[in-house]
Amino acid sequence: MIKYIIRRLLYLIPVLLGVSFIIFVLFNLVSGDPTAVLLGKNATARQMMELREQLGLNKPLFDQYLDVVRSAFTFDFGYSWATKQEIKQMIIQGAYPSLALSVPAFTIATILSLIISLVVAFYRGKGIDLFVRVTCIAGQSISALAYILFFQYFFAYKLGWFEISGFEFGFPDFIPFIALPAIIFILLSIGPDVRFFRTVILDEIYQDYVRTARAKGLSEVTVLLKHVLRNAMIPIITYVVIQIPTLILGALLLENFFSIPGLGGITLNALNSSDFPVIKAMAILSSVLYIILSLITDVLYTIVDPRVKLK
Amino acid sequence: MTTPSLLSVRNLVVDFQTGEGITRAVNNVSFDIPAGKTIGIVGESGSGKSVTSLAVMGLLQKPAAIIPQGEILFNGQDLLKFNDSQMRDIRGNQISMIFQEPMTSLNPVFKVGDQIAETIRIHRKISNKEAWDRAVDLMNQVGIPNPAASAHKYPHEMSGGQKQRVMIAMAIACEPKLLIADEPTTALDVTIQKQVLDLLFGLQQKYHMSMLFITHDLGVIGDIADDVVVMYRSNVVEKNNAKEIFYTAKHPYTKGLLACRPKLGANPRRLLTVSDFMDEAGIEKHVSAERVVVFDKESEKEKSSEILLEVKNLVTQFPIKGGFFGRTVDHFKAVNDVSFTLKKGKTLGLVGESGCGKTTLGRSILRLVEPSSGSIIYGGKDITHVYAEELRLLRRKMQIIFQDPYSSLNPRMTISEILTEPLNIHKVGNSKQERLDMAKELFDKVGLKVNQLNRYPHEFSGGQRQRICIARALMLRPEFVVCDESVSALDVSIQAQVLNLLLDLQQEFGLTYIFISHDLSVVNFIADEVGVMNGGKIIEMDKANNIYKNPKEAYTRALLSAIPKGLVKSDLSSLV
Amino acid sequence: KQNNFDEREINLISPEKIAGFDPINASDRYSGNEAGKVYEGLFEFHPLKRPYELMPNLAEALPIVSADGLTYTFKIRKGVLFHDSPAFQGGLGREMKADDVVYSIKRLADPKLNAKGWWLLDDRIAGLNEWKTKYSSAEATNYDEEIEGLKKIDYYSLQVKLKKPYPQFLYALAMPYTFIVAKEAVTHFGKEFLNYPVGTGPFILPKFEQSSMITYVRNPKFREKLYPSEGEEGDDKLGLLADAGKKIPLVDKINVHIITESQPKWLSFMKAKDDLLEVKDVNIQQAITPEKDLKGEHKEKGVRLFMNPVLDVTYFAFNHEEPIFKNKKLRQAMNLAYDRVGYNKMFHENTAFEANGPTPPGLAGQRKEFKNPYIKYDIELAKKLLAEAGYPGGKGLPTITVQTRSDTISRQQVEFFEKSMRKIGINIDVGMNTWPELVNKVTKKQHQMYTMAWGADYPDAENFLGLLYCPNQSPGSNGANYCNPEFDAVYKVATIMQDSPERTAMYEKLNESVAFDVPWVIGFHRTDIYLAQAWLKNFKHMEFNHSQFQYLNVDLEVKKQLIKKF
């Protein structure tokens, strides 16, 4: 077990190498010279040259790549080119609102979808089943923008139930700010979730052991909640955990429209000002997170499914 | 029968709503189970046994299953009229059931202890602790070694036999009045089969349960059932006291069932099958005496001397992964230093309990698994190390019929595709049509209807699938075939047909077989020589009869004693 | 969260994220506005007087300028204190002195800092460029080294020597770039300096954090600075002089909400969460009637409308290095085919003014009576010219790609342009770019045409005419790479002249000459539209408004009254 975990963590090395390579190629090589953007509308040619020197853009490519790799492993991302802020700080400050929004929303969405799909599974084949599936897809295919514009106008402005935009740090304070975006987030994710959970659960429901459970005299509900659910957990866990890294990037649209100063905005700004160090940091961070989470997934497997052994 | 009956099924009919329309699975079935007695239901696969039992449990798949008529009286009340919650009180409490498939019938993610305790907690007001203790006690009763520890195990950590015992423990947990056992032993190999049967019998006595015992093997039932109900094509064709049935079977199907099980004592040239006793329509035929004449293989088969296959010190091992980067740390010898020779046109039988390495040996000989050392000489040529191209040519001569007929057929290919594929690979026959014709011919020979050629595997019964596998193996006209448990998965009645088929084909094409099975009586019937395998070694090898008459190894004796006798007194002549 | 009436606070909106508070990088208007609340410069623009008039701020008076216009001598105001900060001994803000001015200007030139504002002093002050280059390769920059062009005379006075006349110099000293910072703070906070603004300004921000709101509190130690007692005529009628002579700042607290999307901006103003709203594109329709009057529903809430022309110009620049655009007739044809009226209606609700030339009205160098002959909408003439240009009905003319920003409005605007051009048979492709891409394409001259809006850095025509000055071509501000020797010759002379009728005449000449040479498809001078809540006092539209907020006031009584209506 421990061995396994260590081994998996060592796996970070090749992955990080790969990630830093891709990022480097995508942003350093191919996207153009950042200095013009960084220096503003009155930039002089000479100054651009000096800045290029300072940012180490004149160094041989390989050295530049090495720098990327170095920061990937030291986690020392230095300072943003565009905002001149220390990236560690930016990320820490940005992570809070992002997570404050996405974590509760994500959790609720997952639980809600799970409940819905259990209900659907219970009434499988009946009309409500089809109905739920269709509504899910309907919900899915309405663009996030539509939700945001309408909800913000109606619930926040007209009814005044929620704050229109903004964010406040500190636990109970941020609730009125994140409530509405969270609701939209949930609406957006329920669709695909239910669709997936439903199939997984239905796959299990026709297994022999379910019949055994019934033969014991268990009620259908208990059968679903105890026997079926537990077995359906593996694919569900995978599906859920793999999404988490995307949460870190934050719900970009939501953050923009509700002026939540999260990582989504930071990343977008970085992309819009060719702020390479920040982009790099975000990419590396989320890939590290990805590896760690998939590791956690595997560990969770062993908990829900005794057949899984980590060697 | 004087004793008041605990359960009585009255003209039960079960239909299934399928895409093709309504199919009748159980037609007008009636029988009684007196308190404390055991009723056996016998019948071939698909005859409606399970459906009947599921109907009693009220576990039929709604809405697919419909019960247009009949009643199931339990203590005089009609279970069919019960609502869900009433039914739940009955299930697992008054009536409980052991299912056909022990492997899949336990929930893989819960400790077996919990799964047993659960049953108790549903129906008895007791604490978890007590329930758990009771579960352990039960596991003790069903003879699971060191129950306290085993209770903490998960299903996948137990052998097939143990799983089945857990199922039994679960079933008897609330001391039900009626225990339904649906083919509790088919999935197990003989040695374990025996133990399980004894166990069930013992428990039934101990708790004075009534038992509904379902099987397709009359031999099995002989030992435990009081009365026997014979089902055929969803009808009850014969009911009688168990003793009686063996002497005075009336219905031709019953006679067939009795006759078709190979007996260790006798060596008929062919086995009798149900079809010898009745035709498709079920009309009785007269059995020609010639068919049951007992004969001696030695004199019968011409002595051939040419050696086709020679295996020298064959070892096949599987790596055991482990260590930091999942390196191979050790090897597991599935086949351990096996040597033997096989003459052309003869059959070598391999017996041994599950996991002893039979399959691996068979596959190693065909180089489907790479042997680690030793040599295989086929037709005078060492083929241990020949390369891909040559190997592919060899495949034309050497074929294998796989252990599990179902999983060895690609579920998404039609039968014609499956059968013509070998021809395509080896460029036999020059036109599509020609190949198809060859397929039809063989398909016909293994006794299947040509118009079924473009069905999919799942649309055939187990026996038919096995025939398809055989047909595929023979498409390339091989001279040597490994039959891996080719009949273990089948009903005795169908088993007989397949065995006969194999014999006929051997006669016709002069085939050489290695016949793998864990059932001594089957091997004894078909093989000239028998090798007994244990732990990857061949521990005893001799003429079939000798092995049977005077086994040298204790292990061999154990195997022999495990074979269900039926009522051995009964001998075939009494049938004719 | 409820509006509170006990505190004298005002709520403002910043439509852009704020990066930090280092003045030398406060390049865009919005970071300038924030810096302007905590920092101050030597000069500032008078909050009420128009046309814009410089008045001394940290400087005691306007400088004494030598006859040759090269030597400036400044007197510094006494008793100006920096904000309290751990950077100073005892944490108490010390007095601001001449050294600080010298230091702050030098920072702008510090090669290690690569300030965005450097262009402002580039090649202007004697010895400064040399100093810059000297240390560009060195380990650390030595601020103690004297520069002949930048000398402190005593604690409260300093002298600046220019290389060549630089009439805009005083404007430069009113811009955020040259706000005065304290050396201690810079050294104490190091790289974090931009998050710990320590200025002399009317408001205090102890620490800046990336968030959706920045909150400033009044600076209790702020010097005796009074609200002006005269302004443009009519100001008193507007009540802009009500607070005349009062000590500023007049409010205790300023909250700046950072809201980038237009809908939430609009909604939160309409919910009275904010007191002032800069109305942009979409919301214009919601704010005003076609008659450019405030809509009734807002009127009754007491909301006030401010519409003022801005010193800016929008244009579709040709890349004059593209052979096809050497063809003047083509350029003229495209100008004539551009339906400015329709455009103005659709995107500005008719609030913008068709531009006759680069220089916006309100600046010396723009004759009211001058009409650019090519900005009228004349399809027929356009077709004719296009034919003369050698592309009858657009035949033979390749599809032209117009690069623009990738936001919705920009896209729609170029789509509109495309529509206009199609009418005379010219095919246009829309090229959408993220900001960096667009800048790159322009600076690398990898474009055929692109759209741009230029806002004044200071109220001087030079700032606009420079957009067409050959030496300024890419990567400079002349993205059209327009080169016209006569133009350049005149420009060179004019820009080093002190403000004078002659200079104005030359500016006018330049402004009008390009009208005929059509270096751009010229667009508009836009109008700033502001909505202010009834209780926000002393707001007057201001172009260079970073110093304006200290004068704002709030009438809590009115607010209590009206808030119910929201």
Place this chain on the structure above:
Amino acid sequence: MELIKENSLWKDAFKRLTKDKWALISLIIVLAYALVAIMAALGIVASDWAREVGAGNLPPSSEHWFGTDMFGRSVLAKVVRGTQIAMSVGLAASLIAIPIGVTLGALAGYFGGWVDDLITWLYTTFSSIPNIMLLISITMILGKGIFAVYIALGLTSWVTLCRLIRGEVMKHKEREYVQAAGAIGGGHLRKLFLHILPNVTHIIIINTSLQFQFAIKSEVILSYLGLGVQGEPSWGTMIDDAKLELSRGVWWQLASATFAMFLVVLAFNLLGDALRDSLDPKLKGK
């Protein structure tokens, strides 16, 4: 011997499909969209989408069913035109993602060993970089336009498929029918492509149907970020316009684009499910 007609998995898959009415309807819808897309591409319909048919921002009416946009162009025409973009984006993305995903996944699952390690590494690396980042950067690099969108979506979405296929192939390669194929002398390619792959098609199918909607929806996000299709009306840009229009009560662009999207996404879902079932002979007749 009576003659028996040829038949194959796909043939009777289709036969069964046509029996299921929902599937049939979905199929028709999808085909209809495809047809519209093709006709739009050939310029048979909506070629004049850019023409002004009336005043700007007219609400839906008898002569403009879906109303008009700010430039007075028919929203209906734009929706139709957008169909072409949406479908082609979905198709292209799938055409890129599926071959890559399937081949790599299959190879990794079948051969295991270092091949597996390499491919696993590849997709772990890819999937560990935030999708949106890849999307944005790739579109930036390739320069704007439909083509960039194709590539970007294709390159970002092969990963999931690859992972799924790998897992399935691993399962199947242990099944006896694969060994049986070996026993009759079939080589690796035959085992992999003729035996295993047909047994994992359902995954590919489902994934494709998801692929399509993912692609169509991403196009919307990309448009919001200004990285979408250009000079052509796409559903994405139409929905993006709504950002500025809704406040003026102009809802019809948003509504029509959304509805167009909903219909096709729904159709793809139902069709995907139905196709999976019909491709599974066991469910024959169910």
